[in-house]
Amino acid sequence: MSKIIILGAHGLLGQNLVKQFAKTLDVHGIGIEPAEQFAIDTLMQYSRCDITDASQLSDIGMDSDCVAAINAAAYTNVDGAESDSERAYLLNRDAVQNILEVIPDDVPLVHISTDYIFDGSAGPYRETDPVAPQGVYAQSKWDGEKLLLDSGQPAIIVRPNVLYGNGEKLTSSFVAWLVGELRQGHSVNIVDDQFNNPTYAKRLAEVVDLLIGEHALGAWHFGSREVVSRYTFALKIADVFELDAGLINPISTAELGQKALRPMKSGLICDKLVEKLKYPILPLRTELELLREEMYAG
Numbered sequence: 001m002s003k004i005i006i007l008g009a010h011g012l013l014g015q016n017l018v019k020q021f022a023k024t025l026d027v028h029g030i031g032i033e034p035a036e037q038f039a040i041d042t043l044m045q046y047s048r049c050d051i052t053d054a055s056q057l058s059d060i061g062m063d064s065d066c067v068a069a070i071n072a073a074a075y076t077n078v079d080g081a082e083s084d085s086e087r088a089y090l091l092n093r094d095a096v097q098n099i100l101e102v103i104p105d106d107v108p109l110v111h112i113s114t115d116y117i118f119d120g121s122a123g124p125y126r127e128t129d130p131v132a133p134q135g136v137y138a139q140s141k142w143d144g145e146k147l148l149l150d151s152g153q154p155a156i157i158v159r160p161n162v163l164y165g166n167g168e169k170l171t172s173s174f175v176a177w178l179v180g181e182l183r184q185g186h187s188v189n190i191v192d193d194q195f196n197n198p199t200y201a202k203r204l205a206e207v208v209d210l211l212i213g214e215h216a217l218g219a220w221h222f223g224s225r226e227v228v229s230r231y232t233f234a235l236k237i238a239d240v241f242e243l244d245a246g247l248i249n250p251i252s253t254a255e256l257g258q259k260a261l262r263p264m265k266s267g268l269i270c271d272k273l274v275e276k277l278k279y280p281i282l283p284l285r286t287e288l289e290l291l292r293e294e295m296y297a298g
């Protein structure tokens with residue numbers, strides 16, 4: 001069976017990619033955690049490797065038998081990056097160079113980026129719109145993208161917005177966090193002035209599979225059908241998961257005082273992807289219902 005390499009296999013997107021690709025390919029997952037910590041480790045051959053250390057990457061089996069390598073590993077703590085910029089650049093920029101040094105010239109590298117490369121003054125954005133990253137996380141992600149684009153490696157760059165989905169031990173899913181808080185009866189403050197069209201990780205994994213199948217090089221945007229404020233997103237989550245929406249308080253970004261600047265009016269226009277893949281962009285509510293089914297199915 002042909003193989004695929006998934007870097008960041010234990011992350012939110014990584015876990016969804018492993019489940020998607022294990023249906024058809026021999027999956028080699030890379031992560032920084034020890035093996036056998038996750039149930040999905042039975043679906044792949046897992047190796048522990050710190051991708052910021054170039055010498056560790058040479059042993060991960062990145063050879064011409066690979067259909068592709070997918071880089072879903074990242075430093076994803078947007079506010080943390082402001083005080084830990086060295087680590088953010090090591091992972092989001094320099095590790096891309098490390099991967100490029102070991103990947104064969106003809107194997108496509110799929111790299112996951114973000115809508116944060118745009119400044120959020122006039123979203124939603126197309127793939128061709130000018131970028132203007134604000135903050136360390138955003139700049140480090142754009143630097144990683146640029147490195148790959150300038151390298152000449154066959155590259156598929158996929159940009160999600162706020163990513164949510166099912167998985168084990170999630171640290172970066174807004175839905176998992178909110179559902180947990182509301183179930184415990186905690187009240188939460190959610191910004192009502194940051195807009196985007198959130199991305200469901202299970203369907204993003206399907207999209208990555210289709211893009212690899214089509215050898216669709218270049219940049220691709222993927223999110224849901226509507227651009228909504230984070231507050232509206234939270235209300236929809238409470239509704240679909242039958243939780244108390246009264247615990248959700250709207251707050252402005254200025255009041256919340258997040259450390260890093262956020263793109264306020266963001267969102268991703270997905271027309272290019274729809275045209276290429278004939279893949280439907282679904283309403284946010286439908287995707288949340290799919291997630292609920294996925295979570296309750298175990």
Ligand SMILES: NC(=O)c1ccc[n+]([C@@H]2O[C@H](COP(=O)([O-])OP(=O)(O)OC[C@H]3O[C@@H](n4cnc5c(N)ncnc54)[C@H](OP(=O)(O)O)[C@@H]3O)[C@@H](O)[C@H]2O)c1
Pocket residue numbers: 007008009010011012013014030031032033049050051052071072073074075076091112113114115141160161162163164171172173
């Ligand atoms: N989350 C969002 O809202 C969002 C929005 C837009 C774009 N994105 C982008 O989508 C991609 C996937 O995000 P995600 O939410 O799935 O991230 P995540 O859950 O934080 O997962 C990132 C993964 O990277 C791994 N990793 C970290 N440092 C590593 C290292 N030195 N060597 C090897 N692996 C390392 C982590 O391993 P451990 O589990 O061991 O820490 C983790 O599995 C990222 O490129 C991110 O920038 C995310």
